[in-house]
Amino acid sequence: MLRRIARPLLASVFVVDGLRAAARPQEELDHLPFAEDALGKAAERIPLPVSPDLLVRALGVAKVGAGVALGFGIAPRVAAGLLALLHTPTMLSRHPFWTETGARRREEFGGLVRDAAILGGLLLAVSDTNGKPSLAWRAEHATEQARRDAAKAAKHVAKDAKHVAKDAKRLTKHAAEEVKRSARQAAKDAKRAARSATKTVVTTAERDAAKLEAAAERTARRASRSVHKTTKRIEKDLHAAQANVESTFDHAVKDVVEGAKGIKEKAQAALPV
Structure with a gap:
């Protein structure tokens, strides 16, 4: 419940500031003497024909969008972080107390402290996890x-x-x-x-x-x-061989005997009577 009240209160400053910058950029530049030169150099680096007034309007629209998102709780941590990035150079450019003296210096320093307090609130919103x-x-x-x-x-x-x-x-x-x-x-x-x-x-x-x-x-x-x-x-x-031998021997003996007888007869016939 407390967040539903605190977030819109913190975001309202940036919504109003963003609307003023988008509607009257030259007036915003008059309040930011140190930022005019920086915006001019940034416009020269952009390849498109962009003027410092257009950059101020764009920054104003960004503040309005981030403020509305923070107020309605739409990605509040991201919205708070974007607002912190946009608020830091604006805070330093809007209150250059180091260039003033006397009462004017004290006044600018007080404004710087107030803007720093707002920056602290944004940092708390960035770290707020909604109870998680x-x-x-x-x-x-x-x-x-x-x-x-x-x-x-x-x-x-x-x-x-x-x-x-x-x-x-x-x-x-x-x-x-x-x-x-x-x-x-x-x-x-x-x-x-x-x-x-x-x-x-x-x-x-x-x-x-x-x-x-x-x-x-x-x-x-x-x-x-x-x-x-x-x-x-x-x-x-x-x-058989023995019989053949005996038969052959008998025939041979008989022939020898018959031959001897014939020789004897012839010898006897040859002797003189």
């Missing part, structure tokens, strides 16, 4: 809240890490036990498989040995029969 926390307080509060949240999160993370470590240790122990059991079972299975394989190999070897023995016996029998047949054939051939 300021940006600095919000930033500090957000930083503190973020720090507390980070600490809580770190505690939760540490606690979760401990739980995870315990679970991992338990799982590792369980896995090691499972590996040991699996290794023992694999060893038992390997022994059974080795015994079974040994039995199978021995049985197969015995069966193969029996087959080889039977095959050797058959081969020996076949070889024996073959040798027997060959022996008989050789004996038969020897008997």
Whole structure:
């Protein structure tokens, strides 16, 4: 409620001042002797044809707009800041007490103090957050809240890490036990498989040995029969050869005997009687 009264009262000074400057710019320049030269230089720097009177009118319109906004509470902090920027050079130009002496100097200094008080009111309006926390307080509060949240999160993370470590240790122990059991079972299975394989190999070897023995016996029998047949054939051939030799010898002996008899007969016939 207090702001609804204070803001229009503070803004009314700038609305009236802005209207006077917009309506009678030359009169405003007469009250601002030091500002006329500055406005003239500013008008020369603008590329468009602008006169000091037009700049005064523009500043007056800006004061009226910012004052109305402050009075009705439309972006009051921004409006107060704009009015403070416009009021500061006007305040110094309107009351140049350092150039006066005597009573005139005291009068100008009093006016400067009054305008400075108005500037203080504008600065208070700029800092007024309408009961809400300021940006600095919000930033500090957000930083503190973020720090507390980070600490809580770190505690939760540490606690979760401990739980995870315990679970991992338990799982590792369980896995090691499972590996040991699996290794023992694999060893038992390997022994059974080795015994079974040994039995199978021995049985197969015995069966193969029996087959080889039977095959050797058959081969020996076949070889024996073959040798027997060959022996008989050789004996038969020897008997036949012996018979041939005896027959040939008998014929040769008979021929020799017959030849000897013929020689004897011839020898006897040749001897003289």
